Amino acid sequence: MIRKGNLPSKSCLHGGRPMVWRKAWAKNWEEVRYCSDRCRREAKAGRKEALSS
Numbered sequence: 001m002i003r004k005g006n007l008p009s010k011s012c013l014h015g016g017r018p019m020v021w022r023k024a025w026a027k028n029w030e031e032v033r034y035c036s037d038r039c040r041r042e043a044k045a046g047r048k049e050a051l052s053s
Helices: 023-031 037-052
Strands: 009-011 018-020
Touching: none
Parallel strands: none
Antiparallel strands: 009 018
């Protein structure tokens, strides 16, 4: 039995929120960088603003 406390975790690159491993991310856990679609969109928008400035 796997307990939630024993699952791997890492921080979101944009918001810094902790992310805990999910079964949906099993195949690409190393590539997961954002905790949510919202963080992904905001990070992308921030990169665009930095490039246009």
